[in-house]
Amino acid sequence: MIPSYLKDIGKEIHSNKESTKLKIICTCGCDEFKLFRKKKSREYIKLEKEYEEQFIKEFGRGFEMQSDLNGQVFVIKRNIFGKIVKKTEIKKLDIPLFKNFISVKCSSCCREYILFDENIHGYDAVIEKNQESTIVESKHYSDDSQKIEVIVYYNDDNEEENINDLSVAFGRIKIIKITNNKKITYCDFECE
Amino acid sequence: MSGAIIGGATGALTAGLNYALGGVKIIGSAQKTGNLFHRFSSNVQAGKFAMQIGRYSEIGLNSKLKTVGLNGAKRLDVTAVARIGKNKLIEVVSKTQTVLSQQNKINAMIASNPGTTGRVVSWALQHWFYF
Numbered sequence: 001m002i003p004s005y006l007k008d009i010g011k012e013i014h015s016n017k018e019s020t021k022l023k024i025i026c027t028c029g030c031d032e033f034k035l036f037r038k039k040k041s042r043e044y045i046k047l048e049k050e051y052e053e054q055f056i057k058e059f060g061r062g063f064e065m066q067s068d069l070n071g072q073v074f075v076i077k078r079n080i081f082g083k084i085v086k087k088t089e090i091k092k093l094d095i096p097l098f099k100n101f102i103s104v105k106c107s108s109c110c111r112e113y114i115l116f117d118e119n120i121h122g123y124d125a126v127i128e129k130n131q132e133s134t135i136v137e138s139k140h141y142s143d144d145s146q147k148i149e150v151i152v153y154y155n156d157d158n159e160e161e162n163i164n165d166l167s168v169a170f171g172r173i174k175i176i177k178i179t180n181n182k183k184i185t186y187c188d189f190e191c192e
Numbered sequence: 193m194s195g196a197i198i199g200g201a202t203g204a205l206t207a208g209l210n211y212a213l214g215g216v217k218i219i220g221s222a223q224k225t226g227n228l229f230h231r232f233s234s235n236v237q238a239g240k241f242a243m244q245i246g247r248y249s250e251i252g253l254n255s256k257l258k259t260v261g262l263n264g265a266k267r268l269d270v271t272a273v274a275r276i277g278k279n280k281l282i283e284v285v286s287k288t289q290t291v292l293s294q295q296n297k298i299n300a301m302i303a304s305n306p307g308t309t310g311r312v313v314s315w316a317l318q319h320w321f322y323f
Contacts, residue, residue, distance in 0.1 A: 060314075062311070062313050063291075064311045067306050070306060097292065124266065153224070188287070188288065190286045190289065192266070
């Protein structure tokens with residue numbers, strides 16, 4: 001299955017029940033692209049770091065959460081005997097979640113294509129029925145050009161969901177860049 | 193007709209025996225990611241739940257919450273449906289996920305399934321310290 005938004009530029013090179021591997025080729029025929037990946041702003045990194053450091057200090061990196069019968073959520077900490085020693089109510093998170101966004105620009109004709117927008121692509125985005133694409137104010141593409149391959153991984157029980165476009169409901173996407181015949185994983189996102 | 197009756201009776205008997213003996217149904221298989229730890233960790237956790245005879249009726253590996261009878265269509269690495277006590281939801285950390293994104297994910301799932309416990313697992317041996 002080829003994700004519908006990649007149909008025009010994705011040439012299938014391998015496919016099985018679980019995954020599809022595509023080579024990205026521009027509609028002009030060129031297969032060399034410059035890459036862009038949305039980065040977190042400095043302010044966001046600072047905010048996220050402060051929040052996470054505080055959270056990890058209190059509850060650890062692997063943490064436990066519990067909901068009561070009313071659906072109220074708490075983060076809890078246990079001692080070595082399993083007894084709850086700390087319980088903090090979780091309210092709405094103040095920090096918006098960062099959403100990944102990857103696009104490419106053809107080295108020859110400069111057409112741009114989105115390879116992955118976490119807001120609208122992938123299983124979680126599809127079942128949450130997100131409609132809004134990520135807004136990127138300015139894109140700074142890489143200076144060097146490379147060939148691109150994309151692998152998308154699917155689960156076989158997505159049909160049960162009332163999903164309009166199953167091809168976009170992949171569970172994982174891996175983007176590989178090929179430079180000097182060397183394949184390097186550019187990114188690997190879990191989408192569920 | 194007799195086949196349906198015999199089949200139904202056998203099914204009920206098998207289910208009853210399974211329940212009495214504390215049988216547990218495993219659904220799905222661990223998610224494959226680029227990280228071996230992720231799969232190993234999910235399997236260890238599922239195995240640990242399965243060893244607690246009689247406590248859990250179903251264990252889902254990378255399965256949707258609704259597949260194991262809970263609310264929601266999101267997927268979790270391990271979901272254990274309890275006969276006794278609270279249901280358990282386990283999410284194993286991936287390289288690309290942050291504490292914030294994990295917290296957000298688990299938060300939404302356990303809020304829509306009152307009386308549930310969710311845990312984020314960040315290192316393999318942590319399973320043995322989880323009650």
